[in-house]
Amino acid sequence: MIRYIINRLLVAVPVLILVMVITFTLGYYAPGDPVVLIYNEQIAFMTPEQLVQIRHSLGLDRSYPEQALDYVTKIAHGDLGTSIQTKLPVLTMIENGLPVTLQIALAATVLLVVVGIPLGILAALRHNSWADYLIVGSILSLRTVPIFVLGPILILIFVLYLGWLDLPLGWDGLFNTKVILPVLLLAAAPMADVVRQTRVSVLEVLGQDYIRTAHAKGLNMRMIVTRHILRNAMIPVVTSLGLIVNSLIHGSVFLERLFTLPGFGNLVVTSIQVLDLPVILGTTIFSALIVIAANLVTDFLYPFIDPRVRLE
Amino acid sequence: MSDIPISTAVEPESVTAESLQNALSKAPIRQRSLWRDAVRRLLRNRLSLIGLIMSTFFVLLAIFGPAIAPYPYQAQSLLHTFELPSSVHLLGTDALGRDLLSRVLWGARTAILVGIFVTSISVTLGILLGGLAAYLAGATDWMVGRLIDVTLSIPSIMLAILVNAAFKKPFELAFDGFYQATHNTFFQGSNSVSYFVTLAAIAAVSWPGYARLIRGQILALRTQEYVTAAHAVGVPTFRTLMRHIVPNALGPIIVAATFGFSSAMILEASLSYLGIGIQPPNASWGAMINDNLSELRLRPWLVIVPAVMLGAAALAVNYLGDGMADALNPKAKEK
Numbered sequence: 001m002i003r004y005i006i007n008r009l010l011v012a013v014p015v016l017i018l019v020m021v022i023t024f025t026l027g028y029y030a031p032g033d034p035v036v037l038i039y040n041e042q043i044a045f046m047t048p049e050q051l052v053q054i055r056h057s058l059g060l061d062r063s064y065p066e067q068a069l070d071y072v073t074k075i076a077h078g079d080l081g082t083s084i085q086t087k088l089p090v091l092t093m094i095e096n097g098l099p100v101t102l103q104i105a106l107a108a109t110v111l112l113v114v115v116g117i118p119l120g121i122l123a124a125l126r127h128n129s130w131a132d133y134l135i136v137g138s139i140l141s142l143r144t145v146p147i148f149v150l151g152p153i154l155i156l157i158f159v160l161y162l163g164w165l166d167l168p169l170g171w172d173g174l175f176n177t178k179v180i181l182p183v184l185l186l187a188a189a190p191m192a193d194v195v196r197q198t199r200v201s202v203l204e205v206l207g208q209d210y211i212r213t214a215h216a217k218g219l220n221m222r223m224i225v226t227r228h229i230l231r232n233a234m235i236p237v238v239t240s241l242g243l244i245v246n247s248l249i250h251g252s253v254f255l256e257r258l259f260t261l262p263g264f265g266n267l268v269v270t271s272i273q274v275l276d277l278p279v280i281l282g283t284t285i286f287s288a289l290i291v292i293a294a295n296l297v298t299d300f301l302y303p304f305i306d307p308r309v310r311l312e
Numbered sequence: 313m314s315d316i317p318i319s320t321a322v323e324p325e326s327v328t329a330e331s332l333q334n335a336l337s338k339a340p341i342r343q344r345s346l347w348r349d350a351v352r353r354l355l356r357n358r359l360s361l362i363g364l365i366m367s368t369f370f371v372l373l374a375i376f377g378p379a380i381a382p383y384p385y386q387a388q389s390l391l392h393t394f395e396l397p398s399s400v401h402l403l404g405t406d407a408l409g410r411d412l413l414s415r416v417l418w419g420a421r422t423a424i425l426v427g428i429f430v431t432s433i434s435v436t437l438g439i440l441l442g443g444l445a446a447y448l449a450g451a452t453d454w455m456v457g458r459l460i461d462v463t464l465s466i467p468s469i470m471l472a473i474l475v476n477a478a479f480k481k482p483f484e485l486a487f488d489g490f491y492q493a494t495h496n497t498f499f500q501g502s503n504s505v506s507y508f509v510t511l512a513a514i515a516a517v518s519w520p521g522y523a524r525l526i527r528g529q530i531l532a533l534r535t536q537e538y539v540t541a542a543h544a545v546g547v548p549t550f551r552t553l554m555r556h557i558v559p560n561a562l563g564p565i566i567v568a569a570t571f572g573f574s575s576a577m578i579l580e581a582s583l584s585y586l587g588i589g590i591q592p593p594n595a596s597w598g599a600m601i602n603d604n605l606s607e608l609r610l611r612p613w614l615v616i617v618p619a620v621m622l623g624a625a626a627l628a629v630n631y632l633g634d635g636m637a638d639a640l641n642p643k644a645k646e647k
Contacts, residue, residue, distance in 0.1 A: 011461075018462045026478040137359070140634070144626045146578050148585050148601055149619040156612050249467045254582070258605075272473055272588055284474050288466040295465070 001303075008299045012292050017072060019288045024071045027281045028064060080282035085274050090282035093267055100171050101256070101263035104179060105248045108187040112194045112244065115187075117237065120198025121225065124233075127203060135195065143192030147185050147254040154181055169260050182259050190247040197236040205232045235306045242295040249287045346559075353639035360635015366628030374424035377417035385418035386593035387411070394611060406604060406614055416617055418595035423577045423625060426511065430576035431569050433515040438522025445523070446530035456527070460520040468517040472579060476513040476588050483509050506591035513589075514579045518572055525568055529561040536560075563640035570633035574626045581622050597622040 252265035271279035389409035403412035445456035491499035581598030583589030590596035604614035
């Protein structure tokens with residue numbers, strides 16, 4: 001087991017370092033001289049000697065490999081750089097935004113489990129019926145249609161026409177009607193993965209001999225589903241954790257702009273608009289780190305959930 | 313499991329000289345029947361037929377839409393802002409007095425163009441890198457594999473944003489240089505630059521899927537018995553590649569490219585929605601949704617029309633892709 005964990009980590013670490021190097025390289029060639037971006041109009045009052053001095057103190061006069069190595073080492077020490085716009089450390093900005101995003105993402109994940117898995121099981125048990133087609137068809141639509149299309153349509157229907165909800169702008173904590181639409185929208189895309197995975201794996205489990213045995217010994221359907229199907233069908237859902245996390249990060253970028261939520265996605269969007277490169281780089285690396293971590297967690301959980309998996 | 317084909321279950325036909333002759337004379341037809349079968353299966357599936365019809369509609373819209381658009385996409389009329397739909401402006405006008413219908417029609421061209429170019433670029437990249445990884449193996453394979461891992465572990469929108477930001481200035485400089493050299497108006501200003509930057513950003517995040525798929529296909533097909541057989545009877549490598557490997561690998565790649573086409577359209581709209589994709593005054597559905605979002609309460613059609621167009625186009629292509637996945641998989645059971 002320990003060897004398995006170390007093996008997985010050994011694959012993940014080079015990927016993470018490569019992520020940092022590629023991100024840094026893209027930032028290195030990005031538009032805008034950092035000195036100009038940091039000092040903007042003050043630059044007109046500086047002498048060339050002062051500029052050279054600033055360049056040196058920021059380490060911008062060093063070669064590309066030196067700067068890249070420095071960047072990676074700093075990140076390893078938890079330093080993602082400093083925002084040009086707010087002059088705050090990028091990590092602090094992420095820490096400020098993350099709780100909002102995490103709470104919404106968590107609520108969306110609960111929705112995925114509570115709604116997505118039963119829907120997938122239902123679709124599989126009613127295979128090739130209208131219920132199956134309806135679930136699969138609408139799930140495909142949810143997966144395809146992006147949040148910034150679905151969002152305005154839902155706001156229009158539920159807020160402006162039906163008047164069921166107030167216009168959900170801003171953040172007043174998780175237990176508030178304002179989060180209903182954001183959570184629904186955030187869950188929409190990964191819901192498709194969860195339902196599809198569950199459906200496919202339940203269909204596979206249904207064809208197994210032990211299900212026939214369970215039928216034969218007179219077990220009722222509910223017992224078969226809860227005892228035999230559910231546990232086995234959960235495996236692929238857990239293994240798509242990386243995919244789900246990826247989807248949630250992607251969603252939060254658009255969601256938080258739509259509902260002006262002060263979270264991680266909002267940080268990303270505002271940093272693009274003012275071209276705050278350290279924040280763009282920092283948030284990119286941070287999100288990659290989360291996805292890699294999610295994939296690692298999946299790898300570690302896999303043998304526990306599915307005892308048939310061998311660790312070599 | 314039940315779906316393992318049991319060959320003995322097939323009733324053995326008595327082989328006569330006549331039946332053999334029959335079978336042989338049918339041989340050339342049977343050779344092409346894989347694709348013909350696929351088309352038949354595709355058209356029989358109702359959902360994919362709808363997808364095919366709608367996709368064709370959007371492609372036609374992209375080709376002829378700008379020609380039938382009543383106004384130029386960038387024509388502003390500041391005296392006629394926020395007009396309600398009327399016979400002059402069928403879908404009304406936006407904050408700058410631009411005709412919404414015309415912009416939606418031009419937006420179709422943007423979406424389809426981006427889809428076509430991104431898919432071609434990333435499939436080419438995928439074939440190059442995936443093919444290299446499969447054939448050179450060893451260190452090349454490892455490098456390409458890690459590069460795929462890295463690209464896939466950064467959420468695609470984040471990487472696209474970063475590539476977009478990084479490529480903008482170099483592309484602008486290059487275009488400026490081209491303009492100085494050729495005085496071709498195509499290179500003038502930042503009008504067409506944003507298309508190229510957006511294409512680069514989306515292609516940069518789209519290729520890994522194809523590369524992984526193509527690498528896997530080549531590795532899997534190379535060990536197939538019919539490839540070994542072809543090799544054994546002395547078929548040249550190139551001929552084996554063209555006659556046996558490519559036709560068999562093509563199905564999954566076509567399916568992936570179809571889905572990739574719709575993701576590319578959506579990514580373009582996403583970047584434009586965030587204000588960093590296609591730049592104004594060029595028409596993009598994503599940018600139109602963003603620009604008009606503040607009007608959702610009073611003039612919802614300004615948002616809903618481009619949103620529904622984007623959603624419908626993406627869905628159409630995806631339904632088509634779903635149908636193709638079933639149609640091009642000869643092992644799939646006939647329903």
